Structure formats: C-alpha cells, structure tokens
Amino acid sequence: MECVHLTSGQCHSCPLMPTPYDLQLAQRQSAVEKILADIPHASAMQWLLPAASSPSHYRTKAKFAIGGTTEHPTLGITGPAPTYEGVDLPHCIAHTDTIARSIEPLKEFIRSTGIEPYDITKRTGELKQILVTQGSDEALMIRFVLRSKRELARLRSRLPLLHSLIPTLQVVTVNILPIHAALVEGDEEIVISEQTTLPMFVGDVELHLGPRSFSQTNTGVASELYRQVAQWARSSGATSLWDLYCGVGGFALHAALGGIERVSGVEISPEAIASAQRTAADAGVSDRVTFMAADAAQWAFDQGIDATPEAIVVNPPRRGIGEAFAEWINDSHARYVIYSSCNPKSLARDLKRMPNYAPLQARLFDMFPHTEHMECAVLLEKLP
Structure with missing residues (x-):
C-alpha cells in the first residue's frame, strides 16, 4: 500500500505503511502481549484474535x-x-x-x-x-x-x-x-x-455526538470493541454494572441493551452525558441505565466500597485510572472488571495494583493502522 503524501515526505503520520498490514498487526499483537506479560496472574490470560482494521479509508x-x-x-x-x-x-x-x-x-x-x-x-x-x-x-x-x-x-x-x-x-x-x-x-x-448533534452508529447503538464529545477515530474497530465488552458483560451474568469514563455512553448502552438490569454511566463532560441520555431514551433503555456528569473516580469513591456493582467497566484517558482508583477497585466487591485502554503501558501499571483480580481474556483493537499505537481491552475476575 502506498500514500503519495508519505512517499513524498510530506506527511509521516503513518510510518509503518510500507509494512504489509498483516505483519503490522502481528507486531502490535506481540508488543501488547509483551507489555502485559508481567501483570498479576498473566499466565492464565487468553488472548483473543485481534480486531483488525481496514488498512485504508478507516478514519471517520x-x-x-x-x-x-x-x-x-x-x-x-x-x-x-x-x-x-x-x-x-x-x-x-x-x-x-x-x-x-x-x-x-x-x-x-x-x-x-x-x-x-x-x-x-x-x-x-x-x-x-x-x-x-x-x-x-x-x-x-x-x-x-x-x-x-x-x-x-x-x-x-x-x-x-x-x-x-x-x-x-x-x-x-x-x-x-x-x-x-x-x-x-x-x-x-x-x-x-x-x-446540534451528529447521529453515529457504533456497534449496535446509534449514538448522538455533540461537537465536543469524544468519539473513536476508527468507527469500524470501535464497533468491535463495544460488542466485545458487551459480550463479556453479558456472559458474566452480572445484573449491575458501572461504566466509568463513559463518554457518550457506548459501553453502558450496549450493556443495557444486552439485558443488564442496572447500569450507571459516569463521565465528566455534561455535553457527553446529555448525548448519552438522549440515546438511552431513543433506544428504550432509560429505565435500566442512568447517566451522571461527574469525575468518574471521585464518584466511585463517594458511592463507597459496599455500593459497588457486580461488574465495572473503565475506559480512562491515556494516563490510566491511577494508583488510588486502581487500589480502590482492587478492594471493591465487583466480581468482574473490564478495562478498555488506549495505552497498554498505563494499563499494565494499573493492573499491577489490582492483584485481587485475574485476567481471563484480552484483545487488541487495531484503531490506528500503520502506526505503533495500540488499544486493548481486558476482562478480569475477582479471585476467591
């Protein structure tokens, strides 16, 4: 695959484009496995096949x-x-x-x-x-x-x-x-x-994006991510779930549509929360999902350990959830944690602070072909 802007030296945003895409994907898979190799209980973790992207015309x-x-x-x-x-x-x-x-x-x-x-x-x-x-x-x-x-x-x-x-x-x-x-x-x-908002189908939900609402650049791979997290949540048997750093509510809405009875989504952006509430109403799940504009970690701290649901989904920015919140989750009563990360290094750092949870499955989501950027999600279960 060739791009005239790369070959001419005008743009270097996709430096790996000369490498065949299948080889790129294998290299990113190997790299993310190496980064997560020394998290607690990593030997039991099953890697699913990576969610591949279209090599071109993928940026929305x-x-x-x-x-x-x-x-x-x-x-x-x-x-x-x-x-x-x-x-x-x-x-x-x-x-x-x-x-x-x-x-x-x-x-x-x-x-x-x-x-x-x-x-x-x-x-x-x-x-x-x-x-x-x-x-x-x-x-x-x-x-x-x-x-x-x-x-x-x-x-x-x-x-x-x-x-x-x-x-x-x-x-x-x-x-x-x-x-x-x-x-x-x-x-x-x-x-x-x-x-005022842009309708966008991601996975099985038509979201409503405000101008300043975060959305994934690669809608096709983001759809795979939403469906994977929904499948993990559904198969866990959980009846209650928190979606923290929920953005416009993609994970929470998929969980509610999948039958989870009590879902809470928390995001610091009021605009994103308004969009999520509108989507919930359109999808007919407002009775099962509640969205709040708040700092996700502080909101969880305020609820207290005893209020934790059966499953927690976190999708933080690149810096991760941080030491205090990772330790709080480690001590929580949640049976399952699903961690979606755009930075495997901060993911590994956070999971090392959560030794009470064992990773069951993990998957690479190739949002940015032709680069070294990696995104992945991990399903963890509380140890007995």
Whole structure:
C-alpha cells in the first residue's frame, strides 16, 4: 500500500505503511502481549484474535490544519519550523471517502467567504483548523476553529452555501481558540446549524455526538470493541454494572441493551452525558441505565466500597485510572472488571495494583493502522 503524501515526505503520520498490514498487526499483537506479560496472574490470560482494521479509508474523524491563503488554502498539517507553512493533504488514504470528498468543497467555501487562514509566524488571520466527523449515512459535522468571533456572522450568513457544497452536512459549529498555542481547539463552542448533534452508529447503538464529545477515530474497530465488552458483560451474568469514563455512553448502552438490569454511566463532560441520555431514551433503555456528569473516580469513591456493582467497566484517558482508583477497585466487591485502554503501558501499571483480580481474556483493537499505537481491552475476575 502506498500514500503519495508519505512517499513524498510530506506527511509521516503513518510510518509503518510500507509494512504489509498483516505483519503490522502481528507486531502490535506481540508488543501488547509483551507489555502485559508481567501483570498479576498473566499466565492464565487468553488472548483473543485481534480486531483488525481496514488498512485504508478507516478514519471517520479528520483534523485539518489550515494554511496558505484565502484564494489558495491548504487543508492538512502544519509544516516544520521556521516557516510552519501549511501542507496540503488532499489524497490521504486514511480518511473515509466521504471526508475526502469534503476537502475541495471546504476550500471553495473558504475562497467564497474570504476568511483568512491563520498565519503562525505572523500571528494574523482567523481560520486555524477545520475538524470533520462522519456519522451515520455519510452525515458530517464540521467545526471551524477561529482565532476570534470576528468572522462568526459571516460564517452564519454563508451557511446555505456550505450546505449546497456538502449536501450531507448536518452539524456546523464555530470553536474559538484565541491564544497562540499548539492546540487543536479552544473552550468556547458555538453551534450555528439547526441540528446540534451528529447521529453515529457504533456497534449496535446509534449514538448522538455533540461537537465536543469524544468519539473513536476508527468507527469500524470501535464497533468491535463495544460488542466485545458487551459480550463479556453479558456472559458474566452480572445484573449491575458501572461504566466509568463513559463518554457518550457506548459501553453502558450496549450493556443495557444486552439485558443488564442496572447500569450507571459516569463521565465528566455534561455535553457527553446529555448525548448519552438522549440515546438511552431513543433506544428504550432509560429505565435500566442512568447517566451522571461527574469525575468518574471521585464518584466511585463517594458511592463507597459496599455500593459497588457486580461488574465495572473503565475506559480512562491515556494516563490510566491511577494508583488510588486502581487500589480502590482492587478492594471493591465487583466480581468482574473490564478495562478498555488506549495505552497498554498505563494499563499494565494499573493492573499491577489490582492483584485481587485475574485476567481471563484480552484483545487488541487495531484503531490506528500503520502506526505503533495500540488499544486493548481486558476482562478480569475477582479471585476467591
């Protein structure tokens, strides 16, 4: 497999692309097994076959750094110092066809509106990034990251043009990033479209994504992850489950649809929780699943050890759940723990603090082909 942007030296985001995908997958499987080889009771752990990705057109999210000029904008990445010139990546084979088809219309929209791309060296211009997410049936959410609100009225007024250029467009927002920093987005989000959330089928549930809600980049592999966790939860026989760091509720909703009677989902983002509650209502499981906006670890501490359910699912950020929470879970009454991780090293560190649990099964989920990034999930059972 070849990418013109990699072979030309323009982009190095997929450095392993010259390696056959099957070999890549085997190498990542070997690497994650090695990382988890010395967790407590690892010898009894069964590795399931990895969840493979499509080698191309798998990314349902794109972050386009904007460069160039109003007349000749670039959508891609920021080039190296000292110029930091925009690098145009119109032929990235990681993006879905739907996202790829949006690139030229977005350039036309920039030209038509006259919004000036942000110049990093001069610190002039307004448009810093365009973030694109694909949902169900090729529906798109597009977020314009601006330096200020100066062009907000102009974007609002030209929204009909954007819809005509991209017919599957559903959600449009403006994100304000006023500071000069290597950040993708700022804290203020302004929805300028009538629709505020993007429907996205992941696994067996159609989720509703808000503009700032986290979603996996690789929807196909994420679907396998949700189904795997649901299967583990269902086969455990648990009747109660906590989904901690639940995001928009993917694991919790799959568990409730799978028949688990009492499910609680906890996520710090109120926007994500609102989306999860809407999905629960649409799916008819609001009587079985409750979502709360709170810090997941602190919420668990506040419930107390005696309130722990039969199963706990954790899906933390890269840093993991940390020493205090790992030790709390280790002392809890939960019979099963399912740990979904985007960082096997922090996963191994956390599991070493949970010797009261033995891993039963583990699986690699290959979210990012052509890279060394690894995500995996582990099913653990409390020792007698």
